[in-house]
Amino acid sequence: MPDQERLLSLQQVSKNFGGVQAVKNLSFDVNSNEIVGLIGPNGSGKSTTVNLISGAVPPSSGDIIWRSQNVNKLPISQRVPLGLARTFQTTSLLAEYSVLDQVLTACHTSYRVSPWRSVLRMKDARAQDEEQVEKARELVEFVGLGEVTNDLTSTISSAQQRLLMIATAMAADPKLILLDEPAAGMVAKERKELANVIKRIRERGLAVLVIEHHMGLIMEVCERIVVLNFGEKIAQGKPEEIQRDSAVIEAYLGGVH
Ligand SMILES: Nc1ncnc2c1ncn2[C@@H]1O[C@H](COP(=O)(O)OP(=O)(O)OP(=O)(O)O)[C@@H](O)[C@H]1O
Ligand SMILES: [Mg+2]
Numbered sequence: 001m002p003d004q005e006r007l008l009s010l011q012q013v014s015k016n017f018g019g020v021q022a023v024k025n026l027s028f029d030v031n032s033n034e035i036v037g038l039i040g041p042n043g044s045g046k047s048t049t050v051n052l053i054s055g056a057v058p059p060s061s062g063d064i065i066w067r068s069q070n071v072n073k074l075p076i077s078q079r080v081p082l083g084l085a086r087t088f089q090t091t092s093l094l095a096e097y098s099v100l101d102q103v104l105t106a107c108h109t110s111y112r113v114s115p116w117r118s119v120l121r122m123k124d125a126r127a128q129d130e131e132q133v134e135k136a137r138e139l140v141e142f143v144g145l146g147e148v149t150n151d152l153t154s155t156i157s158s159a160q161q162r163l164l165m166i167a168t169a170m171a172a173d174p175k176l177i178l179l180d181e182p183a184a185g186m187v188a189k190e191r192k193e194l195a196n197v198i199k200r201i202r203e204r205g206l207a208v209l210v211i212e213h214h215m216g217l218i219m220e221v222c223e224r225i226v227v228l229n230f231g232e233k234i235a236q237g238k239p240e241e242i243q244r245d246s247a248v249i250e251a252y253l254g255g256v257h
Helices: 046-054 076-082 099-109 115-120 122-142 158-170 188-203 215-221 239-243 246-256
Strands: 006-017 020-031 035-039 061-066 084-086 176-180 207-211 224-229 232-237
Touching: 006 046, 006 207, 020 046, 020 061, 020 207, 020 224, 020 232, 035 046, 035 188, 035 215, 046 084, 046 176, 046 207, 076 084, 084 158, 099 122, 099 158, 122 158, 158 176, 158 188, 188 207, 188 215, 207 215, 215 239, 224 239, 224 246, 232 239, 232 246
Parallel strands: 035 207, 035 224, 084 176, 176 207
Antiparallel strands: 006 020, 006 061, 224 232
């Protein structure tokens, strides 16, 4: 594919929590402008992998490479400006904020103008503020929440809250967005809308790493899927390859018995 860059590379990454090996020798890449799925049964290490990539927890061993730079030791606050953003498996919104303000807060966090410059040149600062409001408004509409722009985040539906988390993550202008179970609690129609949002995120030039239990959504949006079982990668490939992979079928059916 033209103009594709390797954004993220996990190289033999492991994470132990006491005696629990949550992730074992995991290696995979995410390229720019690509939608990659990360799937696996409950407890297989998906959220831990996202925590490792975003910087919430350090790896026990192995390397996390972001655009040729080893980021093992960088905290979340230093990874976000490099272009890594995430949403959480559980919603974490500011209840007393409006939908627009929630996104605006995240826009301000990524604000590049020095605060001194803003204080000294009020007019300039006001113009910058308007720019941020415009940006937040565009993101709210982008995820399909235009109609609830001024509603409190606590009063919108849980599906809308999940979309709001995506808009909030996008406010930091990431190159890769990590989505941990964005469809949790959604009904079929809402999942369809979410699938469209994820595809349109890619059309904006971003890469997406999505964790999901809803196979329909994963198979529809992902170009490549990485499958974990007990912390290990057991398969990687295109959706149609994963669907007929015997190790994957065994891992999922095994969980049913
Ligand atoms: N902070 C932690 N301390 C101790 N053990 C942990 C911690 N985080 C995760 N684990 C353990 O690591 C393993 C992998 O958990 P993880 O949350 O990454 O799985 P998951 O694939 O996201 O599961 P789910 O589909 O249920 O969300 C589990 O055995 C879990 O109990
Ligand atoms: Mg999880």
